[in-house]
Amino acid sequence: MGEYTLRCAGCGNVLSDGATSCPLDGGLPRADYLERRFNPGELPGIWSFIDWLPVDGWNPSTGSSSVTYRSSGLADELDLECLYISFSGYWPERGALMRTCSFKELEAAPTMQMLLDRGAEEILVVASAGNTARAFAEVCSITGQPVVLFVPVPSLDRLWTTVEPGRVLVVGVEGDYADAIKLAGVLSSRNGFRPEGGARNIARRDGMGTVLLDHVRRSGSLPAHYFQAIGSGTGGIAVWEASMRVIGDGRFGESLPRLHLAQNIPCAPVHAMWHGAGQEEMNFDAYGCPEGMHDDVLFNRNPPYAVPGGVRDAVISSRGRIYGVDNTRAASAQRLFERSEGIDILPAAAVAVAALADAVESGSVGRDDEILLNITGGGMKRLAEDYSRMRLKCDLRLGQQDSADGIASIEEMVSA
Structure with a gap:
């Protein structure tokens, strides 16, 4: 199982298990696993990597994994010889069985298992722009654990x-993702509730x-290169950390994959921040964000960018x-x-x-480079064709102005 010491990703300070921040520099907590060799097991889904997950047990009904395959269609279109695609979604013909059609299932399953292992009795509180909430709703409905x-x-x-x-x-929150985070934080501070943790959640x-x-x-x-669309950038941090663990094994390469992380401009x-924008250029309300985006799940006003162990460190370290x-x-x-991969x-x-x-057009990647493209949702x-979807009803709508009464109402609903 995933035995580890919790350390600050910035200064290396040993932290108490469950810590969400380093008291010395505010750095992200990182799991330093006892097992140093990359040795996938025979368990299904992501549980095959249980040595590098912060869990003791596993649930056979959760934990669907992404599926990696070598592309032919998109690779031909882009004239690439070694393009791999990681597909997180529902595509049974490829072995992909994530029924929420999003890589957020990779987050939800180990998070809920970690809470179960710790015997946590608090109710988990999650803020989301949609996909994360759907993943936690699915996993929690399977495991029977409560979630707000x-x-x-x-x-x-x-x-x-x-x-x-x-x-x-x-x-339902009147506002955007940042407003949802604020209200979730108010509830999380009450007795009997636990914040999911966002980027600070090692699971x-x-x-x-x-x-x-x-x-x-x-x-x-x-891979030589890794491509992913990001909102907060937590997925990029995660791949950076996993790459360092693999390099520590010594058998699979010595160089970090270059992180190529993408956002939907202008939001x-x-x-x-990466391109040094000033405050006037960071006024996303002037652009009407997140309305009109190709996908508004990629908009996060407060990403873990400059925090030790955060997005900036990951991109700089990987020459991304x-x-x-x-x-x-x-x-x-x-x-x-969709046309080339079907x-x-x-x-x-x-x-x-x-x-x-x-990147292909600009020559940032070579024709023969090994590339991993993360398709974070699909199918x-x-x-x-195979499943009916059951819509979740909205139990309560809140704005920032009614947070006090609204939070009290949630506590009553949960205790009823």
């Missing part, structure tokens, strides 16, 4: 399960890191790059992928495809 989801009202239509909804309470990051691990198992080596805080992709280019890339993808994933096409149309 804070989701912006425009994103409520993204909430559904393929199983009978369990102990899931949905709070969430190490679950996403299995994308890189599955590639190494499939190809036998670390792109990480892209703006952050791209800005507009809606027109993202839409074109989505059509290209499966529908979520709009966010198309932003990563566009970044890859840009919605394919899922509809």
Whole structure:
């Protein structure tokens, strides 16, 4: 199982288990696993990487993994010889069985297992722009664990399960993702509730890191380049950390994959910070963000960018790059992928495809380079052929102005 010491990703200070921040420099907590060799086991899904997950047990009904395969269709379109695709979604013909059609399942399953292992009795509180909430709703409905989801009202239509909804309470937030985070924080501070943790949740990051691990198992080596669309950038951090663990083994390469992380401009805080934007250029309200984005799940006003062990450190360490992709280019890339690979993808994933096409055009990647493209969600149309989706009802709608009464109402609903 995943035995580890919790350390600060910045200064290396040993932290108490469950810590979410280093008291010395505010750095992200990171799991330093006892097992140093990359040795996937025989368990199903992501549980095959249990040595590098912060869990003791595993649930056979959860933990679907991403699936890595070598591309022919998109590779031919882009004239690439060694393009691998990590697909997180529903595509049974490829072995991909994520019924929420999003890589957020990689976060939800180990998070809920870690809480179960610790005997945590608090109710988990999750803020989400939609996909994360859907993944936690599905996993918690399977495991029977309670969860409260804070989701912006425009994103409520993204909430559904393929199983009978369990102990899931949905709070519709008047505002955007940042507003949902604020209200979730108020509830999380009350007795009996526990914050999910976001980027500071090691189970969430190490679950996403299995994308890189599955590639190494499939190809036998670390890729030279890694492409992903990001909101907070937590997925990029996760792959960076997983890559360092694989390098520590010594058998799969000595160089970090270059991180190529992409955002949907103009609503792109990480892209703006990377390129040194001033405060006037960071006024995303002037652009009407997140409205009008190719996919608004990629908008996070407060990403873990400059924190020790955060996005900036990951990109600099890997000699990476952050791209800005507009809606027109993202839409074109989505059509290209679906035509060439034969499966529908979520709009966010198309932003990563566009970044890859840009890198090919600019010569940032070589024709023979080993490349891993993370398709973070897809297969919605394919899922509809096999499963019915059960919409989650909104139990309560809240704005920042009614937070006090609203939080009290949630506590009453949960205790009823």
